[in-house]
Amino acid sequence: MAFHRQAKHKARKKHVCDWCGKLILKDCFYFYSVGVTDGDFSTLKTHTECNDQIKWTLDKTIAEPGEYDLNQLRDLYSEMNE
Numbered sequence: 001m002a003f004h005r006q007a008k009h010k011a012r013k014k015h016v017c018d019w020c021g022k023l024i025l026k027d028c029f030y031f032y033s034v035g036v037t038d039g040d041f042s043t044l045k046t047h048t049e050c051n052d053q054i055k056w057t058l059d060k061t062i063a064e065p066g067e068y069d070l071n072q073l074r075d076l077y078s079e080m081n082e
C-alpha cells in the first residue's frame with residue numbers, strides 16, 4: 001500500500017481503526033487516508049499512532065509502494081516486532 005492522500009481529522013463520532021481494530025473515540029484525532037494497492041484505491045481510518053506504525057512498516061519494506069495491502073503490512077509489522 002502507498003498513501004495517495006492523507007488528512008488528520010478530529011472524530012465527530014466513533015470509528016473503528018483499520019489497523020488495530022480498536023475504537024477511535026469521539027474527539028480524538030485520527031488519520032483519514034487514501035491508500036493504493038495494486039492500483040486499487042481504498043480508504044482507511046487509523047489512530048495517529050497506528051498511522052506511524054504503517055509508515056514505519058512502509059519505510060522498512062523493500063517492496064514497491066503499493067505492493068502490499070493493509071493486512072500484509074500488519075503481518076510484516078508484527079513479524080518485525082517479535
Ligand SMILES: [Zn+2]
Nearest residue numbers: 017020047050
Ligand atoms: Zn489503531
